[in-house]
Amino acid sequence: MTDDALVVVRAGALTTVQDRGRPGHAHLGVPRSGALDAPAAALVNRLVGNSPDAAVLETTLNGCSVRPRSAVVVAVGGAPGPVTVDGRPAPWGAPVRVPGGALLDIGPARSGVRGYLAVAGGVAVEPVLGSRSTDLLSGLGPPPLTDGTVLPLGRPCRPHARVDVVPHPAPPSELVLRVTLGPRDDWFTDTALRTLTRHPYAVSSASNRIGLRTEGPALERSRPGELPSEGMVLGAVQVPPDGRPVVFLADHPTTGGYPVIAVVHPADLPGAAQATPGTPVRFVAVRHRR
Amino acid sequence: MRALPVGDRALLIEVGTGEEAEALHAELLRRRATGDLSATEIVPAARTVLLDGLDAPSRLAERLVSWDIPPVPPRAEQVVEIPVRYDGPDLPDVAAHWGVDEAEVVRAHAGAEYRVAFCGFAPGFGYLTGLPREVPRRATPRTSVPAGSVALAGPYTGVYPRASPGGWQLIGTTDAVLWDPARVPAALLAPGTRVRFTPLETP
Numbered sequence: 001m002t003d004d005a006l007v008v009v010r011a012g013a014l015t016t017v018q019d020r021g022r023p024g025h026a027h028l029g030v031p032r033s034g035a036l037d038a039p040a041a042a043l044v045n046r047l048v049g050n051s052p053d054a055a056v057l058e059t060t061l062n063g064c065s066v067r068p069r070s071a072v073v074v075a076v077g078g079a080p081g082p083v084t085v086d087g088r089p090a091p092w093g094a095p096v097r098v099p100g101g102a103l104l105d106i107g108p109a110r111s112g113v114r115g116y117l118a119v120a121g122g123v124a125v126e127p128v129l130g131s132r133s134t135d136l137l138s139g140l141g142p143p144p145l146t147d148g149t150v151l152p153l154g155r156p157c158r159p160h161a162r163v164d165v166v167p168h169p170a171p172p173s174e175l176v177l178r179v180t181l182g183p184r185d186d187w188f189t190d191t192a193l194r195t196l197t198r199h200p201y202a203v204s205s206a207s208n209r210i211g212l213r214t215e216g217p218a219l220e221r222s223r224p225g226e227l228p229s230e231g232m233v234l235g236a237v238q239v240p241p242d243g244r245p246v247v248f249l250a251d252h253p254t255t256g257g258y259p260v261i262a263v264v265h266p267a268d269l270p271g272a273a274q275a276t277p278g279t280p281v282r283f284v285a286v287r288h289r290r
Numbered sequence: 291m292r293a294l295p296v297g298d299r300a301l302l303i304e305v306g307t308g309e310e311a312e313a314l315h316a317e318l319l320r321r322r323a324t325g326d327l328s329a330t331e332i333v334p335a336a337r338t339v340l341l342d343g344l345d346a347p348s349r350l351a352e353r354l355v356s357w358d359i360p361p362v363p364p365r366a367e368q369v370v371e372i373p374v375r376y377d378g379p380d381l382p383d384v385a386a387h388w389g390v391d392e393a394e395v396v397r398a399h400a401g402a403e404y405r406v407a408f409c410g411f412a413p414g415f416g417y418l419t420g421l422p423r424e425v426p427r428r429a430t431p432r433t434s435v436p437a438g439s440v441a442l443a444g445p446y447t448g449v450y451p452r453a454s455p456g457g458w459q460l461i462g463t464t465d466a467v468l469w470d471p472a473r474v475p476a477a478l479l480a481p482g483t484r485v486r487f488t489p490l491e492t493p
Contacts (some may be wrong), residue, residue: 023330023331023343024330024331026331026333026340026342027331027332027333027334027408027409027480028409028413028476028477028479028480029409029410029411029412029413029414029415029477030413055295056485128471129471129476138412138413139452140471180295180298182294182295182299183295183296183297183302184294185292188317188395201493228335228336228337228338229336229408229410229417230302230334230335230336230337230338230340231302231333231334231335231338231339231340231342232340233296233297233299233300233340233342235297236296236297251410253410254333254409254410255335255408255409255410255411256410260296261477263296263298263300264297265298266295266297266299
């Protein structure tokens with residue numbers, strides 16, 4: 001095998017390969033997928049000189065360790081946490097040169113959930129339908145990393161950025177999600193609509209790449225019966241029979257049969273990707289843009 | 291026809307019947323092909339079509355209502371044939387629901403022509419309309435349904451592309467590959483595809 005590769009030494013709780021996802025295939029039942037905190041993934045790609053389409057690693061809570069076979073330039077971003085190269089502290093949010101055979105460790109997130117590791121040249125696993133993203137719902141793309149996985153790397157194409165510090169939004173201590181009501185808000189009582197936008201919810205530990213689950217008061221439906229299956233968008237706030245709203249994230253199903261009470265503004269979804277279990281969630285109703 | 295806003299970039303268009311949803315889907319694809327419509331995703335479903343990635347959903351919603359939508363045009367393309375061994379564990383239950391014998395379930399299922407109304411649940415899983423009679427889902431879903439299972443639920447029939455949990459009534463199995471990301475197209479069944487099931491000898 002070529003030396004342009006990354007050996008996974010410690011895969012961490014859940015580390016997956018992610019890029020900007022595979023939009024355009026929802027009619028075949030294929031989720032969009034892609035990095036949950038897209039701005040963080042784009043930033044680490046920029047720092048190492050990659051195109052925005054390059055694949056990165058997305059870690060969950062406790063980071064990961066990798067050993068490049070030859071010298072590479074990397075950048076770590078997303079959830080802030082310690083970064084070391086062969087045990088020596090290395091900068092977070094900046095390009096770092098890692099010698100061949102050295103151990104790059106991304107430690108547990110000090111705040112936030114998902115860390116991003118970009119390597120100059122990008123992770124070059126075989127694309128599926130135009131994307132290298134791991135899709136946990138339907139099993140497309142490479143499986144989640146395990147210890148010992150060897151990931152091929154692409155050739156670096158541009159010099160990496162020269163930066164001292166990069167701005168990044170802090171993971172939220174309170175997650176404020178702007179929502180527009182609909183398309184099925186008429187399936188809920190007026191009380192339920194008031195509860196959604198006035199009562200604080202909390203991020204549930206059952207959240208994953210498919211959905212941000214919440215804990216809080218159940219939303220009561222005004223009509224019984226089943227909703228025939230219909231198309232779902234990223235950020236849809238679906239209400240299953242237990243009444244607790246679920247915000248659909250990147251690996252969400254493309255159709256579903258539970259009513260969607262509201263849709264989260266796309267700009268607020270990266271915050272949802274970084275909100276730890278227990279974080280208070282407020283849904284704030286905004287009007288549709290005309 | 292009703293156009294419901296979905297966030298700032300999508301519309302859910304609701305119609306009265308599954309046939310109208312298929313006709314609207316065909317019309318939307320035609321308009322996207324001619325450049326009259328720009329949408330990232332056009333997702334047909336049971337009674338709706340979702341349009342996502344729109345620049346001006348409210349303007350489109352106003353235009354839509356004046357559209358004349360022709361019924362689904364007859365397709366020149368070939369019918370996809372799916373060979374089936376009718377050996378599913380729920381064949382007796384389906385026969386009991388319909389008040390017929392098992393051979394009649396096979397005749398009815400293999401005798402009809404189907405159309406993929408929409409996909410979902412898993413990549414390559416098509417909801418096929420054309421079943422002569424309905425059948426309820428199983429009261430308790432199975433934790434694992436084998437890939438290639440031919441199944442019925444409500445007004446639909448379909449084939450599980452890969453092993454997954456499922457509550458549909460299993461009436462047979464096929465070796466047909468429903469989903470192969472290395473193949474172009476990856477999905478054997480896309481919305482609008484015509485399908486027939488052909489019985490294989492059961493051992």
